[in-house]
Amino acid sequence: MKPITGIVITLNEQQRIAACIDSLQRVCSEVIVVDSLSQDDTVRIAKDKGARVLLQEYLGDGPQKAHGVPHATNDWILTLDADERLEEDAVAAIQALTLDDPTRAYRFKRRNFCANHWIKAAGFYPDEVVRLYNRTTSGYLPKKGHASVRAPKVLDTGTHIRHFTYDGLSHWIQRIDQLSTRDAWAMKERGVAPSAWRPALHAASATLRKLILKGGILQGADGLTVTITTAFHAYMKYAKLNELYENENHRNDR
Known part of the structure; x- marks a missing residue:
């Protein structure tokens, strides 16, 4: 296996960062923490764990995850969020890889937990994500929300x-x-315009997708919880987009 650099982005993650670094160090020769100016002990804990820390005001999900890549010693990059850990099967799989082909990236399944409860309903599993890649051919898209490789x-x-x-x-x-x-x-940074009907439309679309297309209607309380929270998220992000424009117009009218 060729050497790998682990990268994790943080903001006030003092309760979680140590375990995340421990997880990455099982397969990585170095770990870089890109910290968004935490106000707690995240930076100190990360340094005590042997990670290299870069301080960077938050740029958005994709740009923040990409920020540490030029500082890596290795071309192979493994990214985790601070609240993620490699399971034993992932550690064994990574250790078995030769990593001879830089055009290949590797995908993992996420098991998402609410407290101690594993939620599988309405698309919460397998929730596949690409996290191991070679920076010479691959990388995070410059998307500020929910970026992917x-x-x-x-x-x-x-x-x-x-x-x-x-x-x-x-x-x-x-x-x-x-x-x-x-x-x-x-969305506002991308120039998405405000709309009176988008919040309700996207909430309705999310409900249909999670409840029917993803089978949430047949998955009990978890299916209903995922459906409602997803619809609420969809509604609020477009409602807040409208609010941003309203506040901007109010300032300009003063």
Whole structure:
């Protein structure tokens, strides 16, 4: 196996960053933490764990994940979020790779948890993500929300990343608030126009997709929870986009 650089982006992740770095160090020769100016002990903990820390005000998901890549010693890059861990099957699969072909990137399945509860309903599993790639041919798209890796070829490892998505239902709601704000800002940066009907339309579309197309209607309480929260997220990000334009117009009218 060729050497790999692990990259993780952080903001106030003092409770999680140590375990994330430990996970990456099982297969990586170095770990780079790109920190968005945390106000807690994230940076100190990361340095104590042997990671190299780069301080960078948040640029959006894709640009932030790409920021550490030029600083890597190795061409092979493995990215995790601070709330993610490689499971044993993923560690074994990565250790078995020769990594001889730089045009290949590798995909993993995420197991998403709300507290101790693994949520599989309505598309929450297998939730496949590309996380191991060679920077000479592949990389994160410059998308500010929910960015993904573009690569010439993607191979499925069939193995798992454990994602501690939410600490509980209250945290789930808090994250929707945070992420919908980020998404609204990213859409405005892209020039997406405000619309009175988009919030309801996208919420209805999300409900149809999760409840019917993804089978949530047949998956009990988890299916319903995923459907409602996804629709709420969709509604709020477009409602907040409208709010951004309203606030801007109000400032300009003063």
